Structure formats: structure tokens, C-alpha cells
Amino acid sequence: MLKNKVALITGSTSGIGLATAHVLAESGMNLVLHGLLSDEEGQALAQKFEQSYGISALFDNADLRNPEAIKTFCQRAKDSLGSIDILVNNAGIQHTEAVDTFPESKWNDIIAVNLSAAFYLIQQSLPSMKASGWGRIINIASVHGLVASVNKAAYCAAKHGIVGLTKVVALECAEQGITANSICPGWVDTPLINQQIQDISDKNGVSFEQASYDLVTAKQPLPEMMDPRQIGEFILFLCSDAARSMTGASLPMDGAWTAQ
Numbered sequence: 649m650l651k652n653k654v655a656l657i658t659g660s661t662s663g664i665g666l667a668t669a670h671v672l673a674e675s676g677m678n679l680v681l682h683g684l685l686s687d688e689e690g691q692a693l694a695q696k697f698e699q700s701y702g703i704s705a706l707f708d709n710a711d712l713r714n715p716e717a718i719k720t721f722c723q724r725a726k727d728s729l730g731s732i733d734i735l736v737n738n739a740g741i742q743h744t745e746a747v748d749t750f751p752e753s754k755w756n757d758i759i760a761v762n763l764s765a766a767f768y769l770i771q772q773s774l775p776s777m778k779a780s781g782w783g784r785i786i787n788i789a790s791v792h793g794l795v796a797s798v799n800k801a802a803y804c805a806a807k808h809g810i811v812g813l814t815k816v817v818a819l820e821c822a823e824q825g826i827t828a829n830s831i832c833p834g835w836v837d838t839p840l841i842n843q844q845i846q847d848i849s850d851k852n853g854v855s856f857e858q859a860s861y862d863l864v865t866a867k868q869p870l871p872e873m874m875d876p877r878q879i880g881e882f883i884l885f886l887c888s889d890a891a892r893s894m895t896g897a898s899l900p901m902d903g904a905w906t907a908q
């Protein structure tokens with residue numbers, strides 16, 4: 649059922665997005681890969697996917713802070729692969745600092761990449777989903793879309809925002825075969841959190857491994873980081889027919905973080 653559908657995954661050159669791309673390619677989907685690589689590196693990545701999985705893959709490095717670049721990117725994807733059937737809004741950035749000194753430029757970038765880009769990508773993707781009467785929108789939020797932590801003003805604002813956006817899209821598309829859900833992960837082993845681990849390591853004079861354990865267990869009862877592929881597998885389930893009634897949900901994968 650999912651073979652030959654087109655999945656656009658933002659931020660699929662690293663971490664959760666890249667792992668998800670592998671999972672979706674294994675089930676025969678054509679891919680729009682995206683992230684901040686050079687054209688050359690991105691083309692090489694797309695070629696690797698085409699050769700390994702026998703699918704069609706396109707790469708684009710649109711900067712998600714730029715709405716015009718997002719529109720051009722989506723048009724290119726639709727022109728090349730015919731439609732966008734599955735949209736995974738995954739790209740995200742982080743900066744941790746107290747709200748009273750939080751840099752305005754970091755606030756603007758985090759809101760642009762982690763929230764506004766999803767709005768533009770949804771707008772660009774809905775016409776082809778509505779035309780075919782089928783679509784899946786999966787937004788990678790965070791536990792920080794459900795609860796807060798200190799020093800994460802912009803990230804929490806963006807992630808709470810994307811949870812709200814997801815609910816509205818689910819309501820508006822409920823009769824058109826299109827589902828919209830947010831996944832809310834706890835700690836996932838990706839480059840995004842390296843700086844936070846390094847900060848703890850420097851501050852407490854402990855190894856990177858110890859700092860990583862300390863970071864995870866400070867809030868998350870399950871004392872291990874998730875493998876990004878676990879999120880990819882969950883996304884694959886949300887694309888399946890079995891998940892057609894799941895929409896408008898904010899789905900924690902958080903080692904019981906938000907159960908407390």
C-alpha cells in the first residue's frame with residue numbers, strides 16, 4: 649500500500665530524519681530528502697538511497713528559515729516526483745539559555761525552523777493530498793510540546809505551537825483521508841543534543857558518557873536514549889492503513905517522562 653508513495657522528510661540528512669528515511673525507503677516509498685548539506689553531498693546521499701532501495705530520491709537543501717525557499721522546494725518535489733503523499737516535518741534546532749538573555753536571533757530561527765516551516769510545508773502539501781484523497785502529516789514535536797524545561801523558551805514555544813497546529817490540521821482534514829499527528833519524543837541519540845551533553849560534561853567535570861546518562865535520567869525514568877530508528881518505525885505505522893483513525897494526537901515516546 650505504501651510502495652511508490654512520495655514521502656518528504658525535512659531534516660533527513662541527520663538523526664531522526666535520516667533514520668526515518670531508511671525505514672520508509674525499505675517499504676518502497678520514493679523520498680524527498682532534505683537538510684543542510686551541500687548540493688554535492690546531498691546528491692550523493694540521494695543516489696545512495698536510489699541504489700540501495702530501488703526507489704526514486706530527490707535532495708534539496710532549502711533553508712527552512714526562508715518561506716520562499718520552502719515554496720520553491722515543494723514545487724520542485726511535486727514536479728519531480730508527482731505529489732507529496734506523506735509529509736514528515738522533522739527538521740529542528742535548539743539553543744538553551746535563560747529567557748531574559750535569550751538572543752533574539754536564536755528565538756527567530758527556532759520559531760522559523762521548528763514551527764513556521766511546518767506551516768508552509770503543510771500548506772504546500774495539502775493540495776496533492778486532497779486531490780488524491782489520502783495523506784499523512786507527521787510532525788516531530790517533543791516532550792517539550794507537552795511540558796516545559798528551563799532555558800528552552802523558544803524550543804518549548806515552537807513545540808507547543810506545532811502540537812496545536814497539528815490538531816487544527818487534523819480537524820480541517822478529517823473528512824479527506826488525511827491524518828495529522830505529532831510525535832513527542834524524550835531523549836533521542838542524535839547530534840542535536842550533543843551541545844547540551846557537552847555543557848554538563850564541562851560544568852561537572854565528568855566524561856561525555858556520564859554527562860549523557862545524567863542528562864537523560866534527570867527527567868526521563870527510562871534510563872536510556874532512544875535509537876532514532878524507533879521513531880522511524882512509529883512513523884511507518886502512522887502511515888499504514890491500521891493508523892487511519894489516529895489523527896489529531898500528540899503521541900509521547902518519552903520513557904515515561906510525561907507520566908510523572
Ligand code: NAD
Pocket residue numbers: 658659660661662663664665682683684685709710711712713738739740741761762788789790791832833834835836837838839840841
Ligand atoms: P539533528 O540535529 O540530528 O538533525 C536536524 C536536521 O535539521 C538536519 O538534517 C539539519 O540539516 C536540518 N536543519 C537544521 N536547520 C535547518 C534549516 N535552517 N533549514 C533546513 N534544514 C535544517 O536533530 P534530531 O535530533 O534528529 O532532531 C529532529 C527533530 O526531532 C527536531 O525537530 C527535534 O526538535 C526533534 N526532537 C529531538 C530529540 C532528541 O533528543 N534528539 C527529542 C525530541 C524531539
